[in-house]
Amino acid sequence: MSFLSAYSWINIRFLLDGLLVTLQVAIVSIVLSFLIGGILGTLRFMKIPIISNIVMVIVDVIRNLPLLLIIFFTYFALPKIGIQFSIFWSAVVAMTIFESAMLSEIIRAGLVAVPKGQMEAGRSTGLSYLATLYYIIFPQSIKLMLPPLVSQFISLIRDTSLAVIISLPELTHNAKIIYAQEPTAVLPMFVAMAAIYFVVCYSLSVFSKRLERKWAV
Known part of the structure; x- marks a missing residue:
């Protein structure tokens, strides 16, 4: 098989099927981890006695664990205690757990970066603490969070390839099947x-830069 013949329509379509699964896992994980990470990051920022400390410990533990270990845990360990997910949802749960911890730190740092005077100004107008947080602090902090958030989302897209270990039919898994059947297709598949991966991640990076410039105006 020649280099170009490895790119038959059947192989290309199989790779695109894998890409679709990759994007599905990434999008669902991004949405869930942003919501959960936002809650965790806000709780740490608010410095609620005991609760904030518990959240800090949980986040620090998860951030220092390999994502591959968390994927193994959700797919192989959780069923032992009666919690079982499909391959797709095992990957999503693992990605969400890991990314939530990462995003919580980004969000907390973004909130902390907003000058303290903004909170005081909001409270002086009669707004409650939560209202000030929602209407004044969050809108300013999101501009600071955007670059690291997008960087983390791009990392998540790449990290979906780790789910090949549990046979998630994503891009890397499908490419592996192709070159396992056609050994000469190893280089073309890589x-x-x-x-x-470059097109997807670079497109997201370009979009984020345009969005960042738009918000900076």
């Missing part, structure tokens, strides 16, 4: 994967 080139294809590199190109696809």
Whole structure:
């Protein structure tokens, strides 16, 4: 098989099917982890006695664990205690757990970066603490959070390839199947994967920069 013949329509379609699963896992994980990470980051920022400390410990533990270990845990360990997910949802749960911890730190740092005077100004107008947080602090902090948030989301897209270990039919898994059946397709498949990941991640990076410039106006 020649280099170009490895890019038959059947193989390309199989790779695109894998890409679709990759994006599905990434999008669902991004949405869930942003919501959960937002709550955790806000709780740490608010410095609620005991609760904030508990959240800090949980976040620090998760951030220092390999994502691969968390994937193994959700797929192999949780069923032992009666909690079982499909391959797709095992990957999503693992990604969400890991990314929530990462995003919570980004969100907390973004909130902390807003000058303290903004909170005092909001409270002086009669707004409650939560209202000030929602209407004044969050809108300003999101501009600071955007670059690291997008960087983390891009990392998440790449990290979905780790789910190949539990046979999630994502991009890397499908490429592996192709070159397992056609050994001469190893190099073409790696080139294809590199190109696809680059296009997806670079497009997201360009979009974030445009969004950042728009908000800066």
